[in-house]
Amino acid sequence: MSPGTRSDAVLRAKIEAELALWPSDINQAVVSKILDGSCVYTETTYGHTTPKHRFFIALYTACLMYVDDLGERDLDAVMRFTGRFAKGQDHPDPVLNRLAGLLRQSHELWPQYGADAIIAGTLDAVTAMYIEYTAKHLVIKPSATRFPYYFRTRAGIGPPFIHFIFMNTWRSTPESYLQLLPYMEHWTLGTNLSFYKEELAGETNNYVHLRAAAEETSANHVLRQLVDEVLDSAHTMNVLTSEDAELAALWQKYFHGYLEFSLKAKRYRLAELGYEA
Template identity: 85%
Template sequence: MDSLADIKDVIRDFLAHANYKSPGSECDVELRTKLAAELALWPTDINPAVVSKILDGSCVYAETTYGHTTSQHRFFIALYTACLMYVDDLGERDLDAVMRFTGRFAKGEEQPNPVLNRLAGLLRQAHELWTQYGADAIIAGTLDAVTAMYVEYTAQALVIKPSATRFPYYLRTRAGIGPPYIHFVFMNSWRPTPQSYLQLLPYMEHWTLGTNLSFYKEELAGETNNYVHLRAAAEETSATDVLRELVNEVLETAGKMSVLTSQDPELAALWEKYFQGYLEFSLKAKRYRLAELGYQA
């Protein structure tokens, strides 16, 4: 484990340079009540304390990062997030169900688990809420992510070769669920086609996947199969040095986003909402434990 003091310093440096200004997102009581009713129907094979964390984390994410969307969109996003958090946990108990999710979805078959069935149903609703391109990306990205979750479980003992420097980002772009969460920003009622923001998408995804504000809690838990550690192994350097490099990369990407949106005030405002909302979520999410670094949302 790298020095936690150094890791704290890197994260503080990032937040300072990101010019975080809390949007002050409000708690969506209706959303939380509705999602709690859904989760009450979940199987009993998961610890109630974990369900409570899933409920809070999913709602905070929808309330902050996607607060500009309609209540229908926010509920979809919160439930989708809860389902994927469940799938990630399910791999410890029923890895076969995770492995076969994509195949069953493609064949239109019933999933062996009600939460997996709910996730499959959400994917079939995506075109009602997002553009054709956005919904396609949400569906494809979700299938990619569930497959990557399976790979992460089965490859935990994988030794990263020093020359495999592209592999950590390859796995991160799939397991990180980047495309769905980027396209959630752009409701179909905002603009009917993605042409005006198409060139921004890779930068938004790079910024989101590179921010890595979950790394602090992962380091506290002793996790070493995350992007930072995989990249450190491939590059033969320390996790702290990788984290510092990521800070530079995402800050540079944020600057690029400001340039790319400068001629479109509506798009610039939407990017700023997403940028600040994502940071607010990271600070509010109890599981990230960033309050221990002296930061409050």
């Protein structure tokens, strides 16, 4: 049931202008994918937010996509991002400086709790990206069954993207949706629609393979388990929001928008499997 979200020409023009200021040695094909991915994600999943919020989210997403690849060129800059941010220092990379500036603006757009989660979740994510580069040969012990999800919650940037939903002009405090957050995050991270492209690339340091190693089972078995877990989280979300019409509408918007994004985003390559948004 795709919402059929339209492209936001104004947003795309503004993000394209931002990306034009990025280092000139970045492959333009990569820049094009970042532009498409960040804008499609924002258009489909956060269309209920204001233009100012959408610009922040799209640029933030673009910056995180950039950082995810930066370790190949400047791993030291990724490693030192959190320390430099905490000390208020400039970063050697202009995109990292832009990301740090966005984090400092987050309290202007989201409630206190949400903004704090956005900042903390981003620092966790960048640290996890660094670990992904430096621990590629990590051998998962069969008894470490909680580690894959622990690592996934950090590398998956769950808290920021969940809290982006609840802008400060909607509700000023989080008590009405606080209990939903773990289920929304579990649904988002468990959906894992990037697995197909990762499998094609031969990646084995993702959540599915880490969990398969820890549970001493196959990746296919883990995928089937994830299907049940994601459906269970979605059902729980429906129950938890059933007495709050506004909250239920927001959850449904996010639910369908996230799926629409996953099918539209070229980087996930799901069109090759016959899926269309």
